[in-house]
Amino acid sequence: MxxxxxxxxxxxPGALSRVVGLFSQRNYNIExxxxxxxxxxxxxxxxxxxxxxxxxxxxxxxxxNKLIEVVKLVDLTEGSHIERELMLVKLKATGxxxxxxxxxxxxxxxxxxxxxxxxxTVQLAGDSxxxxxxxxxxxxxxxxxxxRTGVSGIARGEKxxxx
Amino acid sequence: xxxxxxxDMLIRSLQDEGIEYVYGYPGGAAxxxxxxxxxxxxxxxxxxxxxxxxxxxxxxxxxxxxxxxTVLVTSGPGATNTITGIATAFMDSIPMVVLCxxxxxxxxxxxxxxxxxxxxxxxxxxxxNLSVRHPEEIPEVIRKAYYIAATGRPGPVVVDIPKDMTxxxxxxxxxxxxxxxxRSYNPAIRGHAGQxxxxxxxxxxxxxxxxxxxxxxILGKASEQLTELVRTLGYPITNxxxxxxxxxxxxxxxxxxxxxxxxxxxxxxxxxxxxxxxxGARFDDRVTNATEKFCPGARIIHIDIDPASISKTVDADVxxxxxxxxxxxxxxxxxxxxxxxPDADAIAAWWKQIDEWRAFHGMRYETSDDVIxxxxxxEMLCRLTNGEAFVTxxxxxxxxxxxxYYKFDKPxxxxxxxxxxxxxxxxxxxxxxxxxxxxxxxxxxxxxxxIQMNIQELSxxxxxxxxxxxxxxxxxxxxxxKQWQDMxxxxxxxQSYMESLPDFxxxxxxxxxxxxVIDKKADLETKLKEVLAMKDELVxxxxxxxxxxxxxxMQVARGSMKDMWLSKTERV
Numbered sequence: 001m002x003x004x005x006x007x008x009x010x011x012x013p014g015a016l017s018r019v020v021g022l023f024s025q026r027n028y029n030i031e032x033x034x035x036x037x038x039x040x041x042x043x044x045x046x047x048x049x050x051x052x053x054x055x056x057x058x059x060x061x062x063x064x065n066k067l068i069e070v071v072k073l074v075d076l077t078e079g080s081h082i083e084r085e086l087m088l089v090k091l092k093a094t095g096x097x098x099x100x101x102x103x104x105x106x107x108x109x110x111x112x113x114x115x116x117x118x119x120x121t122v123q124l125a126g127d128s129x130x131x132x133x134x135x136x137x138x139x140x141x142x143x144x145x146x147x148r149t150g151v152s153g154i155a156r157g158e159k160x161x162x163x
Numbered sequence: 164x165x166x167x168x169x170x171d172m173l174i175r176s177l178q179d180e181g182i183e184y185v186y187g188y189p190g191g192a193a194x195x196x197x198x199x200x201x202x203x204x205x206x207x208x209x210x211x212x213x214x215x216x217x218x219x220x221x222x223x224x225x226x227x228x229x230x231x232x233t234v235l236v237t238s239g240p241g242a243t244n245t246i247t248g249i250a251t252a253f254m255d256s257i258p259m260v261v262l263c264x265x266x267x268x269x270x271x272x273x274x275x276x277x278x279x280x281x282x283x284x285x286x287x288x289x290x291x292n293l294s295v296r297h298p299e300e301i302p303e304v305i306r307k308a309y310y311i312a313a314t315g316r317p318g319p320v321v322v323d324i325p326k327d328m329t330x331x332x333x334x335x336x337x338x339x340x341x342x343x344x345x346r347s348y349n350p351a352i353r354g355h356a357g358q359x360x361x362x363x364x365x366x367x368x369x370x371x372x373x374x375x376x377x378x379x380x381i382l383g384k385a386s387e388q389l390t391e392l393v394r395t396l397g398y399p400i401t402n403x404x405x406x407x408x409x410x411x412x413x414x415x416x417x418x419x420x421x422x423x424x425x426x427x428x429x430x431x432x433x434x435x436x437x438x439x440x441x442x443g444a445r446f447d448d449r450v451t452n453a454t455e456k457f458c459p460g461a462r463i464i465h466i467d468i469d470p471a472s473i474s475k476t477v478d479a480d481v482x483x484x485x486x487x488x489x490x491x492x493x494x495x496x497x498x499x500x501x502x503x504x505p506d507a508d509a510i511a512a513w514w515k516q517i518d519e520w521r522a523f524h525g526m527r528y529e530t531s532d533d534v535i536x537x538x539x540x541x542e543m544l545c546r547l548t549n550g551e552a553f554v555t556x557x558x559x560x561x562x563x564x565x566x567x568y569y570k571f572d573k574p575x576x577x578x579x580x581x582x583x584x585x586x587x588x589x590x591x592x593x594x595x596x597x598x599x600x601x602x603x604x605x606x607x608x609x610x611x612x613x614i615q616m617n618i619q620e621l622s623x624x625x626x627x628x629x630x631x632x633x634x635x636x637x638x639x640x641x642x643x644x645k646q647w648q649d650m651x652x653x654x655x656x657x658q659s660y661m662e663s664l665p666d667f668x669x670x671x672x673x674x675x676x677x678x679x680v681i682d683k684k685a686d687l688e689t690k691l692k693e694v695l696a697m698k699d700e701l702v703x704x705x706x707x708x709x710x711x712x713x714x715x716x717m718q719v720a721r722g723s724m725k726d727m728w729l730s731k732t733e734r735v
Contacts, residue, residue, distance in 0.1 A: 063471050065470070
């Protein structure tokens with residue numbers, strides 16, 4: 001099953017490589033990974049999406065918790081949560097394609113953020129399925145380049161991951 | 164406050180940490196530190212002949228004393244040579260701090276002479292590693308390193324020290340921190356009371372219980388608490404290879420050790436039990452055999468300081484995260500005050516069954532008038548040393564024979580690389596033990612394959628006068644490899660025969676030690692007695708043993724605990 005694990009990490013050199021190293025050492029899967037500092041400059045927030053059986057996921061969270069630089073973590077998929085991913089797509093846009101793409105972007109509530117005579121660059125945010133859906137809708141033949149940030153997530157309601 | 168250079172701060176920190184010995188090897192990036200070492204006499208340095216041996220020495224010291232070992236090496240090859248030793252300590256959870264020189268911070272990343280990313284290289288095999296980024300940090304980094312290495316589930320910690328952190332003419336205020344602040348590292352200090360109560364209720368209700376103890380009992384210094392609880396309950400106990408000595412082997416409740424080469428009765432009792440109390444062990448593949456066939460009727464209580472060890476391979480019914488000594492103590496108190504008592508009839512029937520398995524004598528070998536059996540060498544050594552020696556081993560058949568036939572009644576005396584299985588571990592580990600236990604008998608039981616992996620340390624033994632006894636069970640082959648080839652590859656002995664073995668006695672003599680050959684069974688006892696009488700000499704005893712012997716019992720591959728070969732032809 002797909003899981004989103006959110007980690008508060010000491011903002012120190014080498015901390016990220018320990019997390020990434022752990023996944024490869026123990027043969028765990030990383031689908032997406034995002035990391036950036038938080039409002040507390042001593043902490044980074046890292047979000048990793050992974051797949052595995054319940055047993056594997058339990059091991060992943062335990063092994064992550066063992067890393068000295070991991071301060072706290074939560075498996076967001078255990079409760080209700082919000083997940084978002086940002087995508088920038090460069091699309092071939094000439095002739096009648098231009099109007100069609102514009103319509104599709106509107107339906108997906110994206111924005112065209114850069115335009116040339118033959119190319120649209122589209123920005124789209126949402127969960128991963130929505131981003132996949134957009135690519136499918138415009139058709140892969142017109143896609144020149146795709147850049148995705150990977151998933152970020154946060155729990156719904158009052159629950160917070162903090163010190 | 165005192166002003167000290169980074170190098171002096173480092174050595175002073177070791178002094179303040181109470182470090183007696185540092186094992187190491189100098190080189191460019193570590194020279195400021197070696198100079199600081201020279202100008203004091205509290206911390207003693209032992210110069211090895213290869214950095215791997217320094218780590219195994221520190222490891223042997225740590226296993227025998229329960230205190231963290233310390234290694235000091237230079238950057239690049241000095242640091243990378245320690246990796247096998249660090250991995251050995253990591254797999255067996257041995258507390259250790261490895262101090263590595265590094266090229267100056269201004270040169271890092273430029274492929275400087277003797278530069279290696281030791282933080283990166285060591286990452287998968289350390290509990291943690293730390294890099295010094297400013298000389299003023301040194302005392303805090305050192306305090307942190309020892310704290311992390313020795314607490315919780317212990318393990319090796321690497322400290323990377325760029326050369327410009329130890330420059331002699333740059334001085335800083337020195338003070339050694341009393342406490343370490345780490346917001347993200349808080350090992351459990353006691354187990355969950357509710358879980359402990361639940362476990363005790365299950366233990367008292369069990370009809371076929373068994374205690375399965377591991378190296379965690381020795382690392383957690385909990386042998387006393389374990390022994391007390393086991394005796395109060397009157398239940399059978401087995402332990403892992405790493406747990407040997409955590410409970411007296413001569414006690415009638417002890418079934419020997421379990422697993423691939425464990426005793427018949429221990430493996431049978433595990434398989435047929437209805438309750439397993441696992442204390443500081445980790446259900447590794449050399450114990451469980453095929454996990455899906457593991458102990459089908461047993462419920463499992465698992466005590467471990469490391470939550471990641473629980474339900475990793477075999478699911479626990481009652482997990483208890485905490486230090487084994489504290490948890491066992493609470494269990495003992497609950498057992499004593501409980502109104503419930505074990506079902507005497509059920510436990511008596513269980514013992515009757517176990518005694519039947521015992522009477523089967525699963526661990527046996529045929530003696531011969533002509534050839535010396537490796538097993539009888541170990542049995543004789545055990546007798547001649549009253550079972551009180553410190554025994555280190557290398558890896559292979561001799562290791563299993565030593566563990567099977569030497570009976571340990573005390574913890575910290577059986578010292579082997581159980582997790583990583585590192586050949587070349589035995590001699591340097593024995594040296595680390597002998598250094599701090601000069602009056603105790605220290606035996607290194609080895610084979611002609613393993614001993615050659617760190618034989619250069621005979622030179623270190625001469626320099627520091629370390630009269631260990633090297634017992635070389637020489638079967639002129641890589642015995643365990645050959646055994647597997649016999650059993651699984653129709654005796655095609657691919658690369659398991661070592662041609663051109665040296666004359667080990669001459670080699671020992673060349674290094675300034677004594678060498679003794681034993682090749683006749685009639686000489687075995689007399690010669691071993693002579694060897695043990697040479698208290699002040701390192702003696703290399705080259706014993707020609709049966710070349711065709713296999714280690715039994717041996718679990719059948721992918722079977723359950725109870726599926727074993729008891730000899731070349733007998734399978735149960």
